[in-house]
Amino acid sequence: MTDAAESPRTHFIRQIAEADLASGKHDRIVTRFPPEPNGYLHIGHAKSIVLNFGLAESLGGICNLRFDDTNPHKENLEFVEAIQNDVRWLGFDWDDRLYFASDYFERLYGFAVELIEKGLAYVCDLSAEEMREYRGTLTEPGRDSPWRERPVAENLDLFARMRAGEFPDGSRTLRAKIDMASPNINLRDPVLYRIKHGVVHHQTGTAWCLYPTYDYTHPLSDALEGVTHSLCTLEFEDHRPLYDWVIANVSAPSRPRQIEFSRLNLEYTVMSKRRLTDLVGEAHVDGWDDPRMPTLAGLRRRGYTPAAIRVFCERIGITKSDNRVEMAMLENAIREDLDANAPRRLAVLNPLKVVLTNYPEDRTESIELANHPKDPELGTRTLPFARELYIDRADFEETPPKGFKRLVPGGEVRLRGAYVIRCDEVVKNADGEIVELRCWADLDTLGKNPEGRKVKGVIHWVSAEQAVAAEVRLYDRLFNVPMPGAGGSDYRADLNPESRRVLTGAMLEPNLRGVLPGERFQFEREGYFVADPDSTSERPVFNLTVGLRDTWGKSQS
Missing domain, CATH: 3.40.50.620 (HUPs)
Incomplete structure (x- = not known):
């Protein structure tokens, strides 16, 4: 039923x-x-x-x-x-x-x-x-x-x-x-x-x-x-x-x-079968099941669930009046479904190496994390924690803007489910690019926060040695405007050139090794992702299904 x-x-x-x-x-x-x-x-x-x-x-x-x-x-x-x-x-x-x-x-x-x-x-x-x-x-x-x-x-x-x-x-x-x-x-x-x-x-x-x-x-x-x-x-x-x-x-x-x-x-797509056929035939997309396409095959490959699509169809209702439906309604339907059902995982999409200088070189310990913060029935998993880690580049700023609540030189953050760390040194290459952070870990803070200590934020991480290298495909809306081709113009002119970005150096927690195509997860602090059919047992490929919140309007303003 x-x-x-x-x-x-x-x-x-x-x-x-x-x-x-x-x-x-x-x-x-x-x-x-x-x-x-x-x-x-x-x-x-x-x-x-x-x-x-x-x-x-x-x-x-x-x-x-x-x-x-x-x-x-x-x-x-x-x-x-x-x-x-x-x-x-x-x-x-x-x-x-x-x-x-x-x-x-x-x-x-x-x-x-x-x-x-x-x-x-x-x-x-x-x-x-x-x-x-x-x-x-x-x-x-x-x-x-x-x-x-x-x-x-x-x-x-x-x-x-x-x-x-x-x-x-x-x-x-x-x-x-x-x-x-x-x-x-x-x-x-x-x-x-x-x-x-x-x-x-x-x-x-x-x-x-x-x-x-x-x-x-x-x-x-x-x-x-x-x-x-x-x-x-x-x-x-x-x-x-x-x-x-x-x-x-x-x-x-x-x-x-x-x-x-x-x-x-x-909004932000086309529904004409002729136009969809042209998008495929003219190689603007990679076939009928391209995750940017509004086809059911494309939505399935992008990670949408049947339940979310049925809920969306029920919400928009049946009327005699022509109307335009906001893309956010469809995105909210899948976001709600995955928020309730997708297991959580740690994934660093743009890695920056961190060395914990006071952590023993030969030590690896296990950190236990919940698979879902609101559903204990989904159980827990363990992650390896060692001296060398990866964090996301976006979580560090050498000269932080106002209101930045992540890692900065001399500042502290908590690693998700693990220790509080402090950045002591920034290592750069000959071109001035940051290649490594050398940090101190407060080894008394595993699972607790000492009284009186104020930590600006919590960031995600993966152990460098055990991390799984992956390709991550970040998909956005196929068109830049709500009504492509409005006013009789060529709808192709409204294609979004940034509708897909491919990250080839992402690092994932080891529990994602051997993931099966179609499995869906929330990458904590990043969004909801699905394993693509292009995945292999050693190198998974993930597609962004939808972000944790609707940021389209802000990103376009």
């Missing part, structure tokens, strides 16, 4: 579904998630997944997974498999209800024949360019095609020959005969079928060279599956009259109801 089902939020679609059940209109709610397999799913699709699967599940209904695969030149099995993986990862399942629109191609063809026989569809010889000219504009009606009044028998013959492959691409289409003067352009004799030679469909192979359009296929697929509530985003609102027209004019076995809701518009 998912979070969405355990604590559903009331919204207008839920109210409609509940009323339909209460009135007896439906015995069971049936929804569907209908992706086109021409790319990877993104966070916007997660909103639809949580809505469709979560609504059906919470009301005792079912949700199908159906691929609307009517454009084989853009589709492939990689996308089919990735989509199934993503839906399962979010915590939903479709049991044995995995469907493809291509499963219905024969029946869809039969419905088209019905329309022709009723005088509601005709074969048109206009080219795509001519069709656009005849279509009219938002303020001017369209004109009838010269082929609109073809006899039924001729249309049936030509349609059969289109299927048989007698005509080249673009030479003929099958169009619905509705109303070329309709104020809704979608009803101006829309194309129902087009010819596509030379493509191999991932499900049907080369069996067809005649493919139905999305607006024709989608409503009939819903009807064939017994869908009760066909939930889609607002851009399909103007298509609803065509959805209803198609179902009403053929012998469809059921009458689904299309209901629209606002899509997810998330």
